[in-house]
Amino acid sequence: MSETPNLDRTDRRILEALQRDARLPMRELASIAGAAPSTCSERVRRLESRGVITGFHTAVDLGALGRSVEAMVFTQVRPLSRDLIDQFHSDALAMPEVMAVFVLAGGDDFLLHVGVRDVAALHSFLVDNLSSRREVVQFRSSIVYGHGRKEALEDLTESSR
Template sequence: MFCSAHGVDAARIQQCHQQGFVYVRFYGGEGEHRSDRRADRGRAPAGRAYPLRDLAEIVGVAASTCSERIRRLQRQGVITGFHAEVDLEALGRPVQALVATQIRPLNRQVIDRFYRDALEMPEVMAVFVLAGGDDFLLHVGVGDVQQLHAFLVDTLSNRKEVTEFRSSIIYTHGQKRSLENLRGLDAASAQAAAGAPRISRRPSR
């Protein structure tokens, strides 16, 4: 089940949570207010959906102010949507793996076709197009190691454009619940550098 909207349907997301799904945070971005960052940094515990009134209380502003700031971040394109995070075991995917894949020939038609086809494979949860030694990285979720082996042998090996692949089973992984605004960090660094004392070197005699 996947919830996506440009406004929070609290009842719907709460229903998702009751079924084992988890509400995920929104991001702050350029021009964000400090209370936007407080909301983004997850002062509210993850694992449940929050009505707008509760979110406003966590952030420390009025509900109307919180609502307006969310709409402003949406207009700026910082918040692109809201979604629920699913329990992969509940979907029969307790085993995850990363599969580095090389294809040939490397032309636009082959790359685009493999990208589209990979996203249609039931085992594949995400596709990354890479530069470097590998051309694709597939994030796979399956029921067990036998299903992973079947995917590699029966699906990838049978594609004529796939010349090589390597799989790595994921033991555990983490995901940041909030992202720092790197543009803000760059501006702060530049400001600090501009205010730093300059050391001039005397010309050697």
């Protein structure tokens, strides 16, 4: 979204609760938000249609999926053009090892969040999937030892008041 959405207290309560648990039953969500279930349901639909809520996600244990090694791979591509950026972005997302792609400004053009079985699989990914690509002129990787994620983002418009 390009502009800050106009959210009232009920919308903010709904968003915070859904970020913590997207599987909340509507009655429980309504109780948290201080609204009737039908009102709450309509507000959730409206937040989705406005693009504030973009989806509902499940958190998984990567180790349980055989991806116990995570890495961040900083990548430079050339010749830099919108078409090449769009194509590499699409191609990277299609790689099974890649979990997220960030397009960057500065020295690196992309940051790939990769999850693989082990260090040997990471090496294979780097050699087979990146260094073999003509447009990739440089990459460097950092293994992730751990990371955290906020359960719920704050509404900056509310916190700045």
